[in-house]
Amino acid sequence: MKEIDADIVNKVNALRKALHRHNYLYYVLDNPEVSDAEYDRMMQELIALEEAWPELYDPDSPTSRVGAPPLSEFQTIAHSIPMLSLGNAFADSEIIDFDRRTKKILKTEDDILYTVEPKLDGLAVELVYEKSKLIVASTRGDGVNGEVVTANVRTIRSVPLLLHTPTMPSPFEGEGMGGGEKRNIPLRLEVRGEVFIGHEAFRSLNEEQLNQKLAPFANPRNAAAGSLRQLDSSITAMRPLEIFFYGVGEFTDLKLKSHWETLQTLRELGFRINPLIRPEITIKEAVDYYKTLEDKRHLLPYDIDGMVIKVDNLSLQMKLGNTSRSPRWAIAYKFKAMQETTRILNIDVQVGRTGVLTPVAHLQPVSVGGAIVRRATLHNEDEIERKDIRIGDTVLVQRAGDVIPEVVKVIESKRTGVERIFHMPRNCPVCGSIVIRAKGETATRCINATCLAQLKERIKHFSSKGAFDIDGLGDKLVEQLVDNGLLASYADIFYLDAVKVEDMERMGPRSAEKLACAIEKSKKIKFNCFLYALGIRHVGEHVAKILAREFKTLDNLLLATAEQIEVVEGAGFVIAESVINFFKQNTNRRVISRIIDSNVCIFQTVEKERTLEDKVFVLTGTLEDLTRNQAKEMIEAAGGRVSGSVSRKTDYVVAGSSPGSKLSLAKDLDVEIIDQATLQKMLSL
Ligand code: IVH
Numbered sequence: 001m002k003e004i005d006a007d008i009v010n011k012v013n014a015l016r017k018a019l020h021r022h023n024y025l026y027y028v029l030d031n032p033e034v035s036d037a038e039y040d041r042m043m044q045e046l047i048a049l050e051e052a053w054p055e056l057y058d059p060d061s062p063t064s065r066v067g068a069p070p071l072s073e074f075q076t077i078a079h080s081i082p083m084l085s086l087g088n089a090f091a092d093s094e095i096i097d098f099d100r101r102t103k104k105i106l107k108t109e110d111d112i113l114y115t116v117e118p119k120l121d122g123l124a125v126e127l128v129y130e131k132s133k134l135i136v137a138s139t140r141g142d143g144v145n146g147e148v149v150t151a152n153v154r155t156i157r158s159v160p161l162l163l164h165t166p167t168m169p170s171p172f173e174g175e176g177m178g179g180g181e182k183r184n185i186p187l188r189l190e191v192r193g194e195v196f197i198g199h200e201a202f203r204s205l206n207e208e209q210l211n212q213k214l215a216p217f218a219n220p221r222n223a224a225a226g227s228l229r230q231l232d233s234s235i236t237a238m239r240p241l242e243i244f245f246y247g248v249g250e251f252t253d254l255k256l257k258s259h260w261e262t263l264q265t266l267r268e269l270g271f272r273i274n275p276l277i278r279p280e281i282t283i284k285e286a287v288d289y290y291k292t293l294e295d296k297r298h299l300l301p302y303d304i305d306g307m308v309i310k311v312d313n314l315s316l317q318m319k320l321g322n323t324s325r326s327p328r329w330a331i332a333y334k335f336k337a338m339q340e341t342t343r344i345l346n347i348d349v350q351v352g353r354t355g356v357l358t359p360v361a362h363l364q365p366v367s368v369g370g371a372i373v374r375r376a377t378l379h380n381e382d383e384i385e386r387k388d389i390r391i392g393d394t395v396l397v398q399r400a401g402d403v404i405p406e407v408v409k410v411i412e413s414k415r416t417g418v419e420r421i422f423h424m425p426r427n428c429p430v431c432g433s434i435v436i437r438a439k440g441e442t443a444t445r446c447i448n449a450t451c452l453a454q455l456k457e458r459i460k461h462f463s464s465k466g467a468f469d470i471d472g473l474g475d476k477l478v479e480q481l482v483d484n485g486l487l488a489s490y491a492d493i494f495y496l497d498a499v500k501v502e503d504m505e506r507m508g509p510r511s512a513e514k515l516a517c518a519i520e521k522s523k524k525i526k527f528n529c530f531l532y533a534l535g536i537r538h539v540g541e542h543v544a545k546i547l548a549r550e551f552k553t554l555d556n557l558l559l560a561t562a563e564q565i566e567v568v569e570g571a572g573f574v575i576a577e578s579v580i581n582f583f584k585q586n587t588n589r590r591v592i593s594r595i596i597d598s599n600v601c602i603f604q605t606v607e608k609e610r611t612l613e614d615k616v617f618v619l620t621g622t623l624e625d626l627t628r629n630q631a632k633e634m635i636e637a638a639g640g641r642v643s644g645s646v647s648r649k650t651d652y653v654v655a656g657s658s659p660g661s662k663l664s665l666a667k668d669l670d671v672e673i674i675d676q677a678t679l680q681k682m683l684s685l
Helices: 006-028 036-052 092-106 150-154 200-211 222-229 233-238 261-268 283-299 314-320 379-385 451-460 475-483 489-495 497-504 509-521 529-535 541-551 554-559 560-564 573-584 586-597 627-636 661-668 676-684
Strands: 074-079 112-118 125-129 133-139 145-147 188-197 241-251 279-281 304-311 328-333 339-351 357-367 369-376 394-398 405-411 434-439 445-448 524-526 601-603 616-620 639-643 651-657 673-676
Touching: 006 036, 036 394, 074 369, 092 304, 092 314, 092 524, 112 241, 112 261, 125 222, 125 241, 125 489, 125 673, 133 150, 133 509, 150 222, 150 233, 188 200, 188 222, 200 222, 222 241, 222 554, 233 475, 241 261, 261 279, 261 314, 279 283, 304 314, 314 405, 339 651, 357 394, 357 445, 369 405, 379 405, 379 676, 451 475, 475 489, 489 586, 489 601, 497 509, 509 524, 524 529, 529 541, 529 601, 541 554, 554 573, 560 573, 573 586, 616 627, 616 661, 627 639, 627 676, 661 673, 673 676
Parallel strands: 524 601, 616 639, 616 651, 651 673
Antiparallel strands: 074 145, 112 279, 112 304, 125 133, 125 188, 188 241, 304 328, 339 357, 339 394, 357 369, 394 405, 434 445
16 A cells, blocks of 8 residues: 655645635635635645545545435435424515514514525525534425435535634634634534525526426426436536525534524534625514515526515524424515416417517416516427417416516416417418428528518617617507508618608607607717618627627628628628628618618727726616716727626626615625726726
8 A cells, every 4th residue: 555645645634624715715705715716726636636545535525526326215314303484474564463473472562673584496405514524414305304415415515514613723724714712613513504506507507408408497496406306416516506504403512692693603604694684673674675685686696585584582583483384483575476377368479570480478467576467478389399388278477587478387287178289370470471490490480571570670670779779769650650651661761751750640740850850860870780770680789899890881891701701700600691691682782772872870989998808897877977878888899798787797886876776786795886987997098
């Protein structure tokens, strides 16, 4: 046997300790000290050493998160203290009642202090630590017995394999590691938390499922459950599970007085605690915070489905006790569901700007998350087939943020046998031309370029923000103008007959005058906006900017060959072919000439230095003298990106007056907040 050099042992120990600590700084304190690359280097070094010296094997090494051999079934284990569920409330009045009830049981009129937390939409687990080591992890199961998922839980990077011991001397320990004073390390500790998957990880996981011809998960919760309950933990290891801890079961050696103190202690011991928890507040403040959280909900990178209100004082919790199912000292104030069941009354087909036919479900109107939903997109023929959606089906519909509602799945048990299978029409429902579905494509298209449905959508796109941005030429008016024969192409916008417009239903001299002014104003247009407005396939706002930057003028682009376009960074073969095809067609050339002849002036965007390359900005509130669109353009011109929501990836939040909840989220996530003046300084550097 090889003799192990003491230096090697020391090195391995030091690396293990440092990596445990960096995990803690990263996941729990959200404040990493080293770059990801540095962390990876240390991890690689440790892996190499452990491979060279297998005698140094330690199951709790930071390297051992890859999963264990597959199981044939899960073992079960009894929770020392049952994992109860929570009573639900759906209105402020129920929360006030809860507070009144609580005071009555406690025979007090004094304000009770509560700690409130986001209710995470994942699945509950219990982790048992003995002598600082994670020994068992289990699911909630039926509350009394859970399934043992230790190997799976060990793969979650934010789960400490060893308790964090802040006061132990270590050459790697820096300042500000919490505590400082001596704290008992519990001999035994049961912690409870919620395992979940974030939105971005959920999307890429589902993409991967589809690539592998596997059924995608219906929502992040299902994906988290499916990932945690894997008999083969090496599969779990590849799933981006996360965890927040919110409570304890049985424990020794700790003297805890309140729930908030419990959470802080857990944090010091290395457990990740949600940053949106509000400690020690009155019931009125809790009700107010519910609204704040509900506003923030759409900005968070993970799902929450309500707020949990907990009596903070642990001796009061004891006095209140539990019912058979739930504690009397806590209640879940649920948000309005973002998913509801309803019935598909019919399916019809919409024709888009590029002729793509989109099947749309007409639903029995239903309130989802506070908005009435009447229609849901069914995406395309394959989606309908994959989900086996039929007319008359009872379905689960979902609204997520601002996106169009969609059908998640069919509730098959509600089928009565009268449901009808939907077939994509063979002809365009608007112009009657034959529709085509190309080999390998999911989209079915109407290929009649003069189809009125396509024309209307093309014109709407042409006048939209980011394109000609014609104020007052909204969707309804476009439809009216096309139906009245006043617009047969988007070029006609610049030749509209004022008298005829005036005579149209719901118009009049003033509206017609306003429209004429807006059209006149739109005639000065940046080259990239002009390109985007044309509605060339595959040329969205981003590609239009790339092409405008490269070719500078319309004439240059018209003269460019497919090869010259293809080699532009960010373009490629498909875009090149599409652009060339578009400009080759005589109808398109004629329309462009008519636009130019109407005195539309296309100006070149001046190339700024790309000082903000790859920086992510979020805008909130009203800026001093810039519209959000102007600020967005300036940031993008300097190479930055503007995102709609704040996350850990946000570099700066630009806050104007009356900022929204994005600002408080930025503070919670420690994102740098700047004002307009600072932004302008950054842009002029
Ligand atoms: S406390 C006895 N806190 O909600 C108190 N639960 O309906 C039990 N949950 O099974 C739980 N976030 O999965 C608590 N901040 C939070 C929570 C939370 C999500 C889940 C948990 C539990 C279910 C109870």
